[in-house]
Every structure is written in structure tokens, then in C-alpha cells.
Amino acid sequence: MPSAPSTHRVRSACGEPPHGNAPRRIGIIAGSGPEAGIDLWGKVLHWNRRILGEAFRGDIDSPAVVVFSEPILGLSMDMRQNDAVVWDCLKRTIDAIVPHVDVFTVACNTLHYYAPRIRKRCGPAEFIDVADVVRSHLAHLETDSAALLGAIPVASLDEWSPYYSLREEVNFERPAQLASLHELIHEIKLLGGDSSEIRGRFSDIVSGLESETVFLACTELPLVTATVPGKSLVDVNDLLAKQLVDKALNWAGTVDDQSDRMES
Missing domain, CATH: 3.40.50.1860 (Rossmann fold)
Known part of the structure; x- marks a missing residue:
């Protein structure tokens, strides 16, 4: 569950700005x-x-x-x-x-x-927390179903997944070949997301999903410079x-x- 609003305030090393309260750090x-x-x-x-x-x-x-x-x-x-x-x-x-x-x-x-x-x-x-922001976004969309792309510990939706707490609330679609997606994420870490080969593999995975809304639940995936027709890619970052x-x-x-x- 989201944490209660905090009144905690860290003072800036440079002091407060002349125009009043500074935003939280x-x-x-x-x-x-x-x-x-x-x-x-x-x-x-x-x-x-x-x-x-x-x-x-x-x-x-x-x-x-x-x-x-x-x-x-x-x-x-x-x-x-x-x-x-x-x-x-x-x-x-x-x-x-x-x-x-x-x-x-x-x-x-x-x-x-x-x-x-x-x-x-x-x-x-x-x-x-990622689970909280995804929950809020789904409520904004007024839907309880979407696709989830991430590394195996995330997209498996087992007890190691940060989205495990949402399993009763959301019908998450996942790619059929999680291992292939996990390997792609490793390659993005090594090579970046701007190669045509990586863009093609990413697009093939996304195109194979039925859901229109696709959460990119791995911080490497939004680094891929690709759009996929008919899909709304939601960057959790x-x-x-x-x-x-x-x-x-x-x-x-x-x-x-x-x-x-x-x-x-």
C-alpha cells in the first residue's frame, strides 16, 4: 500500500531559496x-x-x-x-x-x-514503489488488464516479483517466451537500445501480445527507440x-x- 504522506524535510546544502519553501529533495x-x-x-x-x-x-x-x-x-x-x-x-x-x-x-x-x-x-x-504507480495508472485508465514486460524475476509474477501484490487485482498478460525477453534485456544493457536488430526483436515481442496497454516494467526497455502500431507502451520509469x-x-x-x- 502507498505510504502515508511524510512531513520529513531535508535542508539543502545551499539553504532555502529567496522565494520561499523549496520542493522536497x-x-x-x-x-x-x-x-x-x-x-x-x-x-x-x-x-x-x-x-x-x-x-x-x-x-x-x-x-x-x-x-x-x-x-x-x-x-x-x-x-x-x-x-x-x-x-x-x-x-x-x-x-x-x-x-x-x-x-x-x-x-x-x-x-x-x-x-x-x-x-x-x-x-x-x-x-x-512501482506497484503503487502501476496500480494508480490502471485506475486512471479504468481497466484491470494489461500486458507486463520485464525481466524474469518481474514478469514471472511469483513471490519474487514486485508486482506480486497486484496479482489479485490485475489480469496481467505476459509474453509467451519470458526467457527470450530476459535475454533481450541483457543485450540492451550491453549494447543499448538503438540497434535495428534489438528494435526488431522488441517490436516482435510487443506485437505478439493481445493487450493494447503494455507496461515496460524494466528500465532497459524504454531505451529501445521503437513504436509498435496499435500498442500503448507505458514506461514505468x-x-x-x-x-x-x-x-x-x-x-x-x-x-x-x-x-x-x-x-x-
């Missing part, structure tokens, strides 16, 4: 992979500018963002085998970032398996970014709840 934990953290940060900047609209004045209205990137978190692609070492790294990273942020997330769907443990560890800082900005700006009284109704 945003944290991003990256490393699985590092490009996913960069991608999420870019989307945070996009949503900050979009939600502020004409009130955006440039650099001084950009969000304060803290990013910790830990390569060991990349072992999460084989979560069952690497559970102990991955959680040890993640909990140390949480402990390191929490004193510097007010609201944060992890730029990796697979690592949100640890969401209950993260919330117990993060103190007054607020953690944004983008949903996380919007929620981070909403939480940051609403604390400062900068925006009202109309931002919740903006379409991605």
Missing part, C-alpha cells in the same frame, strides 16, 4: 543499470518543467536530485541466486542516501521486490518520475492536485 538509487538512473533523472526534469508550466523559471526551479549508483545492484537480474549480496548492497545504499533526501525510488523494477524492507529502513523519507515530482512540488505548495490528472 528527490533521491534516485541506480546501478541496475546505471543508464536507467540517468533516464529516470531526465524524466524527473521533464515532469518538473511540465507540471510547473509557465511558472518554470529555469535552473532555479529545477529539482534538487541526489543519485547513488551501485554496480553490484546489477546482480539483481539473477535475483534468486544473488539475493543476499544484492540486499546487503541495497540496504547500505538506502542508509547512505536517506539522510540527504525527502522522497526517493530505485531505478530498477526488479529491486522493488524489496519494497516492504525498504520502507521499514528508510525512516521519515518517503519511498515510491516515467510513472515513477512523475510521482517523485508530484511529491516534491506538492510539499512546497507549488502545485495543486490537478497535476495528478495530467496524462503521461
